[in-house]
Amino acid sequence: MQPLVHDHLLPYADRLPERPAAAVELVVIHCTELPDLATAREYGERVLYDGGAGNSGHYYIDRDGTVWRYVPGTRVAHHVRGHNERSIGIELVNRGRYPDWFDSRRQTMSEPYPAGQIAALRGLLARLRAEFPNLAMVAGHEDLDTARVPASDDPSLEVPRKLDPGPLFPWEDALAGSGLRRIGAGPLPL
Template sequence: MNAMPPVHPDPLPYAHLLPLRAPAAIDLVVVHCTELPDLATARMYGERVLYDSGTGNSGHYYIDRDGSIHQYVAAERTAHHVRGINPRSLGIELVNSGRYPHWLDSRHQAMDEPYAQAQVDALIALLRALPAQLPALRWIAGHEELDTEQVPASDDPARRVPRKRDPGPHFPWAEVLAAIPLQRLPERP
């Protein structure tokens, strides 16, 4: 059994308003990147109330570039991190600039920032430990695999760009998959 790595609990102000769920309902981890410059900005975005329920968009865990792990939402709560998949999934956000600040500009779709090794190591440690707490946890996927919607580009509405591209081309899937007990989620029909 793998020990849980150090986690800094830092619940979002509205975390208690997110729906409860049974640990047995969680069978999927979704890997994201924040597409923001730093953890403080990611926290600010996570605190924004966007829904009538008094909640907003967030992941469960955030891993900073230095490998520190921050928990914004408890696993037994359903966070808003990927459309249509939230009730069964746990969202892990890696701090990475992605396409920031021109997310939907067709001229700025490259995601050039590599992931820090400390960040990847922390993710692997977390993914090795979570199945002990969540016995149904079996699958892993990237956000870009689950949200494939194309939207009008902000610079030219006649062009379409991916709404989500994270965790992006620099995410080390081979390294992560070789080190964890989870399997890649099969493609949806």
């Protein structure tokens, strides 16, 4: 069943580059690594680029399964380095490593993904497959952004820049019946 999608477009959404639906080939699954949807919205509204845009996924799914669209799928959002032009970003509200993202002693993600959130994700993936004719692949943020950064507690150590959606994400359940092929690290297939 496809979930109801609530539009709450970011203030700069109309400034993001447009693209045809046929350009979208990939969905990237993220977790917000923030405590709640309100905080994720605040981060998404921050202007970080000269063009007046910031970092944001296209869709956000709250813990209760409510789905929000922050950026239309026919616009290029800033959600994963090097893959934005061909992808749609879906952010799942989850604490992840918050607030110690880069502390080497706190790299364990311990919040499970609620069943309602995963059910809403499955429904959203079905909707996206219908809207974007070339959508065939899915990846986690961690699969595509494998950069490492100095640890905040000990700069002589390195930690992953991105770990989401993380080890507790139920890939098999989330992708059941989606028809999407999961890809790993490295360049996308042509």
